[in-house]
Amino acid sequence: MRVLLLAPLLASLALSAMAANDTADDAPVYGPRLEGFDYPWALHRFELNSQQQSLEMMYMDVAPQGDANGETVVLMHGKNFCGATWEATIKALTQQGYRVIAPDQIGFCKSSKPQHYQYSFQQLASNTHALLEHLGIENATVLGHSMGGMLATRYALMYPDATQRLVLVNPIGLEDWKAKGVPWQSIDDWYESEKQASADKMREYQQSTYYAGHWKGEYDRWVEMQAGMYRGEGRDINAWSQALTYDMILTQPVVYEFKDLEIPTLLIVGDQDNTAVGKGLAPEEVQKTLGHYAELGPEIAERIPESTYVHFEDLGHSPQVQAPERFHESLLEWLGQNH
Incomplete structure (x- = not known):
């Protein structure tokens, strides 16, 4: 394993004023499948039959700028993110000759949100492979x-034969929360909790977790992307999809299988991240043991047979958004060294 330490920012970013609350007249309202929110590139539709249903998986397919290098990068968004959140990364990759595919997974953002679906990482991986x-x-x-x-x-x-390289950016699942003491919660309870989502709550959480306590006005776009789906007729179906995928995350750990990866892997971590799904459900003494990315990152990197570890001491859960230039410099350097 190779370890690269990137120097922290010399100065903290000043906090900007918080955006208007969720009841503001100009707060955007998006449809159940994020209708009304513009993506940075054209969206394409992939129709698939899955679990006896006809579904639509929306994706961006962005061609390289200038000379193509013949390689493709597939971007997989997080739970509170969408393909559009990769905008800066898509630009950085295509400028270096990569073709980029950025799908919205089934259950998220612009793609179908079936009410009855057996969510699993295997199923989502199979959909993406298709x-x-x-x-x-x-x-x-x-x-x-x-x-x-x-x-x-x-x-x-x-x-493994279809995967040239693997890049993990502040991945959740570096620990088994259930095994560490996070109690199980029913999908119905997750659903009721998700229906209470608001832009103010999302902004507060993102500031502390995604951006290590800092805030820029440009981050509000990503808050509103998510919150806008909860302001209109799509609130219930989005809350239900989120509830189903919470259960998937908590009951299908990958932490025990990092040792089985057979390809070059880059693990990038913002050390200030404190994400731990279900942490608020656990007793206080258990909460204190969860989400320590500065410790989890190097521990997991040691388990991956062919890994490179890059960490940013001052960044949070979303280094590609918080400090895109530094993030992309490290990413592109590694990609160039590992053809």
Whole structure:
């Protein structure tokens, strides 16, 4: 394992004023499938039959700018994210000649949100593999952030011959929360909790977890992307989809299988991340033991046979959004060294 330490920022970012609350007249309202929110590139539709249902998986397929290098990168978003959140990363990759595929997984954002669906990382990986086969892509670098890191890991384990390289960005699932003492919660209870979602709650959480206590006005776009789906007719179906996927995350750990990865893997971690799904359900003494990414990162990197570990001491859960230039410099350097 190679370890790279990136220097922290010399100065903290000043906190900007918080955006208007969720009841403001100009607060955006988006449809059940994020209708009304514009993606940075054209969306394409992949129709698939899954679990006796006709579903639509929406995705961006962005061509390289200038000379193509013949390689494809597939981006897997996190639970509170969408394909659009990868905007800066797509620009950085395509400028270096990569073709980029950025899907919204079934149950998220612009894709179908079936009311009855057996969510599993295996199922989402299979859906993504079917999309790539449809596009004629036999081999790709798979890059996953947050929940997408769990999915990308499962994809690489299921399809090692189709995975050129694996990149994990602050992946959740570096620990088994249930085994550490997070109690199980019913999907019905997750659903009731999710129906209480608001922009103010999301902004507060994202500031403390995604951005290590800092805030920029540009982050509000990603808060509103998520919150806008809860302001209109899509609130209930989005809350239900989120509840179903919470159960998937908590009951399908990948932490025990990192040792089985067979491909070059880059693990990028913002040390200030404190994400731990279900932490608020656990007793206080258990909560204190969860979400220590500065410790989890190097521990997991040691388990991955062919890994490179990059960490940012001052960044949070979303380094690609919080400090895109630093993040992309590290990503592109590693990709260039590991053809």
